[in-house]
Amino acid sequence: MAREPRPSETKLSHTAALILQALDAGFVYGFSIMEMTGLPSGTVYPAMRRLERDELIRSNWEKQSIADAEQRPPRKYYKLTAAGKTTLEASRRRYPLLERLIPTEEARTV
Amino acid sequence: MAREPRPSETKLSHTAALILQALDAGFVYGFSIMEMTGLPSGTVYPAMRRLERDELIRSNWEKQSIADAEQRPPRKYYKLTAAGKTTLEASRRRYPLLERLIPTEEARTV
């Protein structure tokens, strides 16, 4: 049976919040998040499936032609939805270290 | 042996007053009060049983169907009785910090 999307004010786990923050900071596919966070694939990929199920992120596969040109497997790119952004905001208040762990572009350059 | 309900003008402990104030502010079940006050479960639940015994609050269990739909244990919802409201009024005079600790909806938005 289909499951209701998680309301955007819901509290995220630290891992889920970390992944959202990483996406927001420009690490926009699973493997890059694995590398930069050190989290194992068995943590990252299921967590991202849940985030997508809850409509906090949305995915689209890279075109095969690009993957071919770069001679590697195709990537699955993610980005935050509007709900994802508001949830990330709330998570930053809940986990004050988030932004120190993974500074966003703006936080780094401005 | 059955005990007489506590008369509504009786002085409440700080904890009991805090719980009444939290209920009034919309934290309407035990676990939410635990989280928002930081009080341990062994403080909150027995205190709420005493408040109910003294007829300052009244409880009703959430329907199992709702708990099932949200996939979590059923909650026991509480609300203030008339006696509870007058006692809370008295407690606010007695503990002036109560309303600063847990602002009610009205106090926040107006």
Next chain:
DNA sequence: ACTTGTCAAGTAGATTGCTACATAGGTAGA
């Protein structure tokens, strides 16, 4: 003495995290 507060533990189902493994094409060395 009696009431109240706290710790510790328990229950039970749901969710989340992690290890280990699987897949599959690309690269590079022996």
Next chain:
DNA sequence: TCTACCTATGTAGCAATCTACTTGACAAGT
């Protein structure tokens, strides 16, 4: 060609944690 490693995504199964309420034993308060 055979082996080994790299990029990239994925899953099964188990352990741990979360949600929510409850209780017994004991300390502290009044």
